[in-house]
Amino acid sequence: MAAPVDLGEVSRHRTVRAAWLVVGFAAVALGGVGVVVPGLPTTVFFIIAAWAFSKSSPRFERWVLGLPGVGPMVRDHREGLGMPRRAKVLAITMIVVACTLSATLGFETWTPRLVVGLAGAVGVGWILLRVPTRETVLAARAR
Template sequence: MTLAPPQPEEPAPLARGPNRLLLLGLGYLCLALAFIGVLLPVMPTTIFLIVAAWAFGRANPALRARLRAHPRFGPSLRHWQDHGSIGPRAKRAALLGMALGWLTVTVIFRDLLASGIAGACMAAVAVYILTRPSHSAAGGS
């Protein structure tokens, strides 16, 4: 089974009623978690922005457009959503973060099973990240 990067898609139908409220709530929750990730190096940012953009795209496309237009986070978000690509700097940061996370688990728990499970999960994610196309910081694919 291969995990294909996301492809540009037609806009999904807008959610209505309670589903719209749930999606808005999820979008704002993920946006808050992304903000925390900006402040704390141990918390991811990008994945929460991706989920927030998805939720806003279904509930309020104007909010999704604002995320995609953000001067700092918009380019990476657009590259992922439009091309499935991850910049080299983001790849290095993700791999370094996972390595430090695995080291922390290994040192704190001192348990071979916990270290092995954490390492295997992080290695699988690392393979996924490394197999995504790269894009330049200047915006090329």
Template sequence: MRLIYLVAGIIAVGFGIVGIFLPLLPTVPFMLAAAFCFARSNPEWERRLLDNPQFGPPMRAWRERRAISRRGKAAALVALAIGSIVGLAFLDAPWRFAPTAVALVCGTWIVTRRTD
């Protein structure tokens, strides 16, 4: 089971790194998933993620207080809005409304989380 968690953690880090360069792909949720997996497979790698100056603070805020920073919320909401606009512009019906529905559900969830 440790091997499965280790592989899942490595994949999550990979997606998180890709998310740094693609504005519509979130980074921190993938890093949170990686930390979760590494906690069960390789605690040293989990510690490295939590100590990372870029990813560590938002990950610790989420773990300790279930909080998202104002900047993180704003970035997520902007990305959701852009995804909705792209979907409305380029997808055919009925699929054109799927990104907007996802954005409304996810955006509502994000807005209702504690602000750090």
């Protein structure tokens, strides 16, 4: 199991720790729903959960970091590695498919279709321009 990354101290106040635990478990719940609901992100919620648990419970932080499938992606994010190329392609494809289906089948007027299309374009742009590609980062570090 991976060791927690020091993202700050665990709060000394019991009520603050409890609040961070609630945030962490809410993020885990949303991430769990994202596993089965197309279009709802998964990894970002587990990144938030690990961050919240780093402020409240090192045990739950280790649990998130040790989850199969998601744990390695959360650790990669913390190390600044971004997303694997394959995951970026899949994420962009899912955004395009979900937005296209939503815009064409879910709405009859152009305004909501445009809003869905713009939201999808923002998501795709964010992934392309702001999220590093793991392979590119590793290649740059190897130099």
